[in-house]
Amino acid sequence: MGIQTNKKGLLVVLSGPSGAGKGTVCSALKEEVPELVYSVSATTRPPRKGEVEGVNYFFKSKEAFQRMINQGELLEWAKYVNNYYGTPRTFVEERLAQGHDVLLEIEVQGAYQVKKVFPEGVFIFLLPPSMEELRARIQGRGTESKDTVEDRMKAAREELGHARYYDYLVVNDKVAKSCQQIHCILEAEHLRRERIFQENPNWLEGI
């Protein structure tokens, strides 16, 4: 019959300071690893034109969102500018059980919450190549006042300290390179002996 490789999906958490380029890397990763499933967030923010329920977000009332928090249905959640955002647990767990790798692109605080519930996840920290480059990226958006840039730089410096809690560190100097590296991390994690035997203690007997 031949030996089976690891069938359960990996929970992959991609985080890092704001300005590291998480969004850009995630978009590029959809080309590089098309089989990767992206977690869909729940939010209390009203849908924008063209946004589709269950594709862009799960749209929830504040009451429904609060109920999800209370009943432990969110892997992580946070409040930004009067709206709540969170990661529904069921969506993620179902996809993992089906054997899909699931990617969560979230802020460091959210990642910290997920780590407590899913210690077996693969935690990848994306870093800017330098603080100067980070500043250039934040300023480059051109939408931020001088004070806001300083605030964001200060926040980024604090967020960088979270690197110590992650499994892998990816320096995002070139998006294509970062994508390849993340692809390799997923490939390698599926081959880890610990993971394979944890899931199937009799794996060797399949040979």
Added chain:
Amino acid sequence: MGIQTNKKGLLVVLSGPSGAGKGTVCSALKEEVPELVYSVSATTRPPRKGEVEGVNYFFKSKEAFQRMINQGELLEWAKYVNNYYGTPRTFVEERLAQGHDVLLEIEVQGAYQVKKVFPEGVFIFLLPPSMEELRARIQGRGTESKDTVEDRMKAAREELGHARYYDYLVVNDKVAKSCQQIHCILEAEHLRRERIFQENPNWLEGI
């Protein structure tokens, strides 16, 4: 100045039962990962035509080999058919210090010895896709008697049990796929936070 990635080389041990295809995978890996340095073994076997000292082997007298064993100059060694074979420690350590990844393609007993001296090494176990395929490969060489085939199958079954001591398991059904997977393992290991911080505790300050 920007952040530096992990500069010290990885010690990579590729092992697995005889018949798994270690030699074939190693040859193909020279194309896939040209920057990988291959450890050169010491042996008491006389050089064959065309073999070059320091390239194919370090050729040693039995006395010199015994001295290397006694002085702890070998990472691992074993005796096959009246000749000794071993991995000189200095060659490996020098290349690692220069930042090269170094590959050791060795038998499971040797890998077990290396693990004790180099627990931070990356230990990759190569498996045949099935016992039937392994038998076909051993028989396919056409040089073995029926009894020898059975002996080798029995030895391979025992060697398979060593899989439990390795970091990664690679099922060698297709050589090109195995090579890519090993390439990814090396790439991912260089990005492991633990390894990066162990080597350079102030790594984050470089950013």
